[in-house]
Amino acid sequence: MAVSDHVDLPTFMEGVKKRNPYQPEFVQAVQEVAEDIFDFIADKEEYHAQQILRRIAEPDRVVSFRVCWEDDNGNIRVQRGWRVQNNNAIGPYKGGIRFHPSVTESVLKFLAFEQTFKNALTGLPMGGGKGGSNFNPKGKSVREIMRFCQSFMTELYRHIGADVDVPAGDIGVGGREIGFMFGQYKRITNNFTGVLTGKGLEWGGSLIRTEATGYGAVYFLANMLATKGEDLVGKTAVISGSGNVATHAAEKIVQLGGKVLTLSDSGGFIHDPDGITQEKINWVKTHKTHRRGRIQDYVEAFPAATFHEGKTPWGVPCDVALPCATQNELLGEDAKMLIANGCRAVSEGANMPTDLDGVHVFKAAKILYAPGKASNAGGVAVSGLEMSQNSERRAWKEDELQQMLKDIMAGIHSSCLAYGDQGGGYIDYVKGANIAGFKKVADAMLAFGVV
Numbered sequence: 001m002a003v004s005d006h007v008d009l010p011t012f013m014e015g016v017k018k019r020n021p022y023q024p025e026f027v028q029a030v031q032e033v034a035e036d037i038f039d040f041i042a043d044k045e046e047y048h049a050q051q052i053l054r055r056i057a058e059p060d061r062v063v064s065f066r067v068c069w070e071d072d073n074g075n076i077r078v079q080r081g082w083r084v085q086n087n088n089a090i091g092p093y094k095g096g097i098r099f100h101p102s103v104t105e106s107v108l109k110f111l112a113f114e115q116t117f118k119n120a121l122t123g124l125p126m127g128g129g130k131g132g133s134n135f136n137p138k139g140k141s142v143r144e145i146m147r148f149c150q151s152f153m154t155e156l157y158r159h160i161g162a163d164v165d166v167p168a169g170d171i172g173v174g175g176r177e178i179g180f181m182f183g184q185y186k187r188i189t190n191n192f193t194g195v196l197t198g199k200g201l202e203w204g205g206s207l208i209r210t211e212a213t214g215y216g217a218v219y220f221l222a223n224m225l226a227t228k229g230e231d232l233v234g235k236t237a238v239i240s241g242s243g244n245v246a247t248h249a250a251e252k253i254v255q256l257g258g259k260v261l262t263l264s265d266s267g268g269f270i271h272d273p274d275g276i277t278q279e280k281i282n283w284v285k286t287h288k289t290h291r292r293g294r295i296q297d298y299v300e301a302f303p304a305a306t307f308h309e310g311k312t313p314w315g316v317p318c319d320v321a322l323p324c325a326t327q328n329e330l331l332g333e334d335a336k337m338l339i340a341n342g343c344r345a346v347s348e349g350a351n352m353p354t355d356l357d358g359v360h361v362f363k364a365a366k367i368l369y370a371p372g373k374a375s376n377a378g379g380v381a382v383s384g385l386e387m388s389q390n391s392e393r394r395a396w397k398e399d400e401l402q403q404m405l406k407d408i409m410a411g412i413h414s415s416c417l418a419y420g421d422q423g424g425g426y427i428d429y430v431k432g433a434n435i436a437g438f439k440k441v442a443d444a445m446l447a448f449g450v451v
């Protein structure tokens with residue numbers, strides 16, 4: 001009879017590191033999950049015998065491909081594209097596409113791994129995937145971006161499908177890029193199908209998809225505060241980023257009565273002690289998205305604000321913080337500074353914005369701390385609803401979708417409580433999210449046998 005493999009956490013992580021050399025982001029994401037899962041499965045023989053965590057931490061496949069395109073000066077440019085299909089135990093692969101020069105196979109593998117648990121938490125039937133390219137959209141003309149998107153899709157189309165893998169947007173990929181990619185998919189396949197989400201409303205998109213990630217992160221924050229009998233009225237918020245997630249998180253904080261003090265981009269952060277109102281958020285949206293401008297220009301439009309070049313905003317005293325830019329943007333020292341300055345709750349809009357040291361600091365301080373896989377799941381949840389609407393050939397109304405988003409975020413919060421309640425009023429949301437997400441995927445995998 002086979003003896004099941006009960007390795008301990010350090011031995012398991014040694015194996016992950018050995019099999020994934022030069023992939024620090026992926027190893028970090030696996031470690032963060034494994035720290036909680038090892039405790040949970042300690043007495044669950046079947047998960048060990050079937051090597052479930054080992055299998056989830058090995059993508060079903062990684063497709064890597066060349067993307068050639070011609071710039072406006074007639075130069076031929078060559079980029080690398082990827083699609084990581086991590087796990088489809090509970091539904092078609094689902095996850096965004098990122099265009100950013102920092103994209104590597106490691107970054108996309110970490111994102112696809114995280115996405116697997118996040119999608120499970122939404123309660124919708126979606127597996128985990130992620131894709132992208134090291135293409136830098138900054139400074140490119142619209143025609144260059146279109147040619148790049150078309151070339152990217154010319155390879156990607158054969159790996160995706162409404163029941164196979166349904167990509168969406170992420171950093172550097174918004175409605176315009178989704179449009180270019182959907183157009184090319186349709187042109188190649190002659191098939192109008194819900195193969196991408198984040199589409200325009202006229203061609204199969206869903207209301208509130210654009211707002212959903214940022215709004216959802218704030219709904220999750222409100223759910224956490226409610227466990228302490230508090231709400232957002234009068235609370236000060238520090239937010240990083242100034243893209244889709246950050247601006248919509250800011251908008252919802254303002255709507256719920258809070259005061260937003262900061263936004264940022266890769267050049268630094270702005271601090272507006274008067275508060276970043278809806279009018280100012282609208283200015284940022286236009287400036288960053290449509291004019292492709294820099295956040296530092298904010299201080300010319302609103303002179304009470306100051307710009308802090310090359311810095312992150314975590315030193316600004318606040319009640320709540322929402323990292324909404326990118327991975328590893330909030331380090332252990334930043335986490336300590338936030339707590340020392342009185343921050344009581346952190347809701348991650350970005351994926352893995354807090355490094356492992358920071359996660360340990362928040363856990364040790366027992367503050368309300370939501371990991372991105374729980375708090376930023378609103379975006380993919382509404383993407384899941386977009387898939388349902390496409391399959392049904394119908395469009396739900398805005399108030400119906402708003403309610404569904406709120407309910408889904410409340411459901412994720414309840415799942416975190418179910419597995420993360422540590423007693424004495426402390427909820428370990430990281431543990432709760434990891435175990436709830438893992439259990440759903442793991443149980444489906446057990447049902448399929450060894451495949």
Ligand code: NDP
Pocket residue numbers: 102169170171172173213241242243244245246264265266267324325326327329349350351376377379380
């Ligand atoms: P956008 O491209 O709209 O905005 C990204 C923002 O982050 C910009 O302000 C950008 O600044 C900043 N940023 C990017 N890289 C860096 C960096 N290395 N250092 C500092 N700032 C940086 O992306 P989104 O808002 O869509 O995504 C933000 C985060 O949220 C990502 O982690 C993404 O994976 C996550 N997320 C997004 C979802 C969505 O629905 N869009 C869903 C779930 C998670 P600059 O303009 O200077 O590049």
